[in-house]
Amino acid sequence: MTFAVSEHVNFLLLGLGNGAVYGALAVAIVVVYRSSGVLNFATGAMALQGAQTYVFLRQGALLLVLPILPRTVELGRPWGFWPALVLTMLIEAAFGLGLFFAVFRPLRRRTAMARAVASIGIMLVLSGLVEQRAVDGPAIAGPIFPRGRIEVGSIFITTDRIYLAVTVLLLALVLMAVDRFTTFGLRTRAASETEVGALVSGLSPDRISAANWALSGAIVGLAGVLISPLTPLGATTYTLFVVPALAAAVIGRFDGVVSAALAGLAIGMLQSEIVYLQSRYDWMPTSGAGDLVPLALVLVFLVARSPKIPERGAIRSRFGELVRAPRFVGLTTAVAVPTGVVAIFALQGSYRAALFTTLIMSMFGLSYVVVTGYLGQVSLAQLSIGGVAGFLLATLTTDWGIPFPVAPIVAAVCAAMVGVVIGLPALRVRGMLVAVVTLIFAVGVEAVWFRNPQFAGGADGNSVESPTLFWVDLGIGSGADFPRPAFGLLCLAVLVATALAVARLRTSRLGYNLLAVRSDERSAAASGVDVVRTKLTGFAIGAFIAGLAGALLAYKNTRVSFESYNVVSGLFVFAIAYVSGVASIAGGVITGLLAVGGLVFVALDRSVDLGVWYGVITGVALVVAVVFWDQGVAGFLRRAAGLIGRKAGASFARAPASIILGDTGSEELAVTAVEKSVPAEPLLEVTHLSVHYSGVAAVTDVSLGVRRGSIVGLIGPNGAGKTTLLDALCGLVAACGRLEFDGSTLTGLPHVRARRGIARTFQGLELFEQLTVVENIEIGANVNREAGGRVAADALIRELGLDARRDTVVGELSQGQRQLVSIARSLAGRPRLLLLDEPASGLDTSESAWLGAHLEKIRQRGVSMLLVEHDVALVAAVCDIIYVLDFGRVIAVGSPAEIGASPEVAAAYLGTLGEVSDP
């Protein structure tokens, strides 16, 4: 039995080799992320470049990857280890620096997702370039560390692995020391916490980021050199080393280099141990389980620790593509369908097959429209999800004899469930971490299922029965028959149905919810959107569509194999989808045209041998798309066709911030109370409320009440805790104390409280920037699910004089108009209590008075209000009772007259050094 234990230990130690590399790459990822907020997916590809450069130097040649330059430069004699290592590290450092200046510095004001997507593009470019250039090179490098062997009892280990692990740990420790004890480290830590703080301290965040990119490059170079003796120099293998490295970085929370290094070592060791277990235990899959280790660890870590991974990046960032509602759906369908049918019959041979591929890949494009366009998440696993459906289909049709169309639908439904499973980690993390999880999943699924001879038929694949419907053979055929138009018609039918469904989704309530969640989760929650359910539904729908596409792909190939659904191809699909445009159906179709095997690809391939260049071009296109033009090809075509009408909204560029006031004199207010107001009964009662966070007492022992039909004012100097109090009432921050609304305790998530009748506006006006005025208000109507949603929105818009702007995207409105939209959105849900957070901010005196009149009208309809405001005149004019907050406590309560005369209030607001001349 000791024999067995020592076997385990041996395998664990064996894994130190790979683990060390993962650790080194993880360290490089953390260094870059901390200082510039970029999740560098290209780290593995950079290691590939480093490894190849080193190998060529050892043979006396300098490898150049840029296409225009000669492939290698002869250097005379082979270089020794140290010079080769140093030069490699310098080259990679320079490359890192170049990446920063060329790509990531221009992206500094953009979202973290944009930067991560750009790094995916660079990954594709670099991987393709290096593979292309190093094609004649040696397959593996000579050993670096001495390969001795140490034995202790029945435990043995080769010394090179020990050296490797120790080197990486030393590296991590040195970096940690640099971080703690040097000025450079101090500045990096400072700038990584707050960019504004760095700027006001006279630091240059740009320089600090540049230096860290160079440092990271050097580390990656080192990692590449260290791994070259261990692993054959395959482009895909090295590029995908980024996956376990990312997992290790996640576990290190993207902040600690030592923990990332240790996590990398652990992953390597566990993977090796799993290989051993696979050979020992029958119930384990015969291959590939090792690739599940990163996935399992990341999931466990995310569930257990729910990490606060610092979200770096500008707050006011340009968003990306506008997701406009599709127009002319009927017309487009009426034109597209006959065109498609004609094309199916008119094209022959390989062009017809390319058309079929285009139709299928368009489906993947549409799946991206839902997940990335509508929901705003980056998923790198859509093709893999399609693969899940494809492999299931093979089993269902061949082994179980389930016929078409049941089998593909079942397969797609299973794919949808997989989508939900992937979506679960997405609930806990933001943005590009979701991309990481999906990538790790894709790698795991491919290794443990698609490539596993136990489940899948290897490169030949599992066969798939041809689809038939009512004795009509819809299969693609073979030999002289291939490709049969019937199959094309099937694909076309499925695509059209899916496209119509996705178009319909955009204008449905679920569609609005998806867009709201994409735009601003907090605001969506406070508007009554169930964020969790919306996200999971979005993933499920996207996965279902990908599943249908994967099934069709299986039918097309008549077999399924890992080659159709591999991870790198999946990355290409994402890249093409992003470049084509994920905000519209047209973008989905363009994805189909541009994808591998699609019409454009085949046409180009005829004239030019694309080969590896396809990857490079795709990668470049992706980077260019992110940096310069994020509306996609579809957006470009739309603009060219003049269909993007930005209307008069654009002319607001220089207009003063003022509202266009409509004639509202006698119109009925669209807001009605659920019941007639019963005077003087408490609607909201707050007792001894306190809110603490980060050791700060933001609100202490506050008690206040709002009676039905009253307007209560809440004033106080900045930082007094007024917004925090509103957050607590809404459920956005945790609080202790008693909250009672309409007689019962007020608890629950924000959207639950919203549905009980509490609505709120936000100080930062967290409107859904990408949606129009009408759409924003309709999301508010979500809360109250009466059929009168749309009518209420229209009436509100008229009431508040926004009619001329109803179809303008909110991001283009003036401040005053945005305030109105915010209030209208809250009112659309017919709340009983309205929490207003500085609604007059940005309004001038007359607009503020006008607002006051409206608040009065809203009150007359039975909506009670709690008004946080700085505009003392407004508060004095409309409020029945005023609470004054200072340092988180209530320091005065009373009528406007009493408050105006109170010396404590004057002191709190205006200071103790004397009086202000009175009005």
Next chain:
Amino acid sequence: MSALLEARLTVGYGHIVVGRDIDLRVAAGEICAIIGPNGAGKTTLLNTIAGLLPPIEGSVTIGSERIPGGAARRASRAGLALVPDHRALFTRLTTLENLRAADRTGGHAIEEMFELFPPLETKAKLAAGRLSGGEQQMLALARAFVQRPRVLLIDEMSMGLAPIVVQSLAGSISKYAAATGAAVVLVEQHVPLALASSDHALVLVHGDVVLQGPSDEVSAHPELGSMYLGGGPARPFRTGGRGDLDR
């Protein structure tokens, strides 16, 4: 006396104008206060002068050097330091490390900062996030002083602080300006404090400069209260059917 800091600006975000036609001139050793109700554009103005935000129109000049819009580094190298309204301290770094991050050749020694603000020396090894509100404000000021700025911008220093602390900080700032000849711009909610500790003042209401001049004159102005609080009978109304506005 010629101005050390000269700023003629229209400021805002994108197409939203937040401060219109502001003309600010501060000579060496002078303190200028900017007061006004919230949402008036004061913070935006300071951020624009500091180069964190590009101006919609206009320019900033320090000494004889014109600073391009949105160039925070240039402004910093020309001798400008900003203490932002949310302080932007490095909360995970210690007090000493916060000062060291801003330390530069030609600046003041950190020991001098400890003499100016003794509580900071006691808490030198404590993480900045654990300091009290007053101590954090001291640290934010010290971090600016350490750079030996020629132009010092301070945004809402009194926010969330007890009056007595605020008075003492204001004293330190006056002494600093007098000793080093720095030009200081103070944005303040705390009106009497602002007017008592400044040489001249500017009142910004809803993006427009409604009053500007020597502080004692501004302080004595009869309309100051109504302008500041936005109330009073002298408000202009727009015409047009808008229903009942009088209360």
